[in-house]
Amino acid sequence: MKTSHANAADRCGIKLPVFQAGMAGMAGPALAGAVSNAGALGHLGGLRQPPLRLRQWIRETKALTDRPFGVNLVPVWGGPEVFEAQLRVVLEEHPGVLSLFYGDFGAVIPRAKAAGLTVMVQVGTVAAARRAFDQGADMVIAQGAEGGGHLHHGRIGLLSLLPAVVAVAQGRPVLAAGGITDRHDVRALLELGAAGVWVGTAFVATHESLAHPVYKRRLLEATTDDTEYRTGYSFGWQFGTPHRVIPNRERWNLLRFIGGGARLVDAPRVAEKLSLFAGQGVGRIDSIVSAAERVAELASGFG
Ligand SMILES: Cc1cc2nc3c(=O)[nH]c(=O)nc-3n(C[C@H](O)[C@H](O)[C@H](O)COP(=O)(O)O)c2cc1C
Structure with missing residues (x-):
């Protein structure tokens, strides 16, 4: 068999x-x-x-x-x-x-x-x-x-x-x-x-x-403790859909509430400000x- x-x-x-x-x-x-x-x-x-x-x-x-x-x-x-x-x-x-x-x-x-x-x-x-x-x-x-x-x-x-x-x-x-x-x-x-x-x-x-270099860098920097389960706003999806991100914690940055995957074609400024999609295995990506x-x-x- x-x-x-x-x-x-x-x-x-x-x-x-x-x-x-x-x-x-x-x-x-x-x-x-x-x-x-x-x-x-x-x-x-x-x-x-x-x-x-x-x-x-x-x-x-x-x-x-x-x-x-x-x-x-x-x-x-x-x-x-x-x-x-x-x-x-x-x-x-x-x-x-x-x-x-x-x-x-x-x-x-x-x-x-x-x-x-x-x-x-x-x-x-x-x-x-x-x-x-x-x-x-x-x-x-x-x-x-x-x-x-x-x-x-x-x-x-x-x-x-x-x-x-x-x-x-x-x-x-x-x-x-x-x-x-x-x-x-x-x-x-x-x-x-x-x-x-x-x-x-x-x-x-x-x-x-197609990920932005800033996104790839964040994946390398993140530890196992760094992802967060969220149900707020994320690009292209209904508000409230669960997703997991590396949260952006910059205080005065409103984009931090948005979950996304920054693409190569996105401005570096956007990539720096989003909360970026990642799973809990990210701590072992080096x-x-x-x-x-x-x-x-x-x-x-x-x-
Ligand atoms: C950047 C990113 C985008 C994703 N987009 C989709 C998608 O468009 N369709 C889908 O079925 N799953 C999507 N997923 C979820 C994956 O299918 C899969 O469940 C998830 O990546 C598995 O966890 P891991 O990221 O820890 O490997 C996405 C995941 C990531 C990280």
């Missing part, structure tokens, strides 16, 4: 069960292409990408790699019409994998599967995992409270969430997400039943991400490396 991590990689047509999170603003063609070329699954962050631009990104990624990659979509941005247009682009361009976050995907999953895509849904509760599987998801990503960026629920630690989601998965692969940085995390999560790891912050800290090096480090945990 195949082990579950081979199962997760096989289902996506990749060699290594390492999955780079689809991160809005941070994960473009260069990162997704490099991760997929390294044998893992790269992912484009589709949130905030107008449909035409998303199509262009998918084509640019295809020019960089002939391996499968994923596109991540989140319907909260732009409303149902924009989401439908983004989805059509993904169905037509067929990157291989579609990952979904924040929403009820009962109508979307069968369409994506009929188009031959592997579908995964990121969830923060057991009830949402059960629903995603019932709706036909091929895999679920169990997102623990440790995670950076937006959190679906965000109040259950991975140590408790992952085995509970694995218990309802009935053999279908469950990826672990939240605070994962290196091979030691991977080994521990394998013990808990993970079929693969879904990693965000550690891939922001790579040469290929260098900016290539995406391929990050993949190799994580993959070595599968031994």
Whole structure:
């Protein structure tokens, strides 16, 4: 019998069960292409990408790699019409994998599967995992409270969430997400039943991400104690959506209340003032490396 991590990689047509999170603003063609070329699954962050631009990104990624990659979509941005247009682009361009976050995907999953895509849904509760599987998801990503960026629920630690989601998965692969940085995390999560790891912050800290240098510097400086769970304002999301940031504590800076991921194209002044998305594993990120090096480090945990 195949082990579950081979199962997760096989289902996506990749060699290594390492999955780079689809991160809005941070994960473009260069990162997704490099991760997929390294044998893992790269992912484009589709949130905030107008449909035409998303199509262009998918084509640019295809020019960089002939391996499968994923596109991540989140319907909260732009409303149902924009989401439908983004989805059509993904169905037509067929990157291989579609990952979904924040929403009820009962109508979307069968369409994506009929188009031959592997579908995964990121969830923060057991009830949402059960629903995603019932709706036909091929895999679920169990997102623990440790995670950076937006959190679906965000109040259950991975140590408790992952085995509970694995218990309802009935053999279908469950990826672990939240605070994962290196091979030691991977080994521990394998013990808990993970079929693969879904990693965000550690891939922001790579040469290929679209993160602003100020953001990358903050990731290197931050310690394990430095992230904060918030429910206030964050770019492109409904007020009150939970998220985890390295808070900016400058007293007279109103932008500090905004959670965001400062991009290369943002002014340094904005990057300096935002509270920046990061997971609790940030304390163990001590260098900016290539995406391929990050993949190799994580993959070595599968031994
Ligand atoms: C900068 C950043 C942006 C993110 N954007 C998205 C997104 O657009 N869609 C999504 O499904 N998850 C997004 N996430 C959450 C990730 O999918 C994942 O749950 C999280 O990164 C895991 O925790 P880690 O950052 O500690 O690895 C984002 C995370 C980060 C750090």
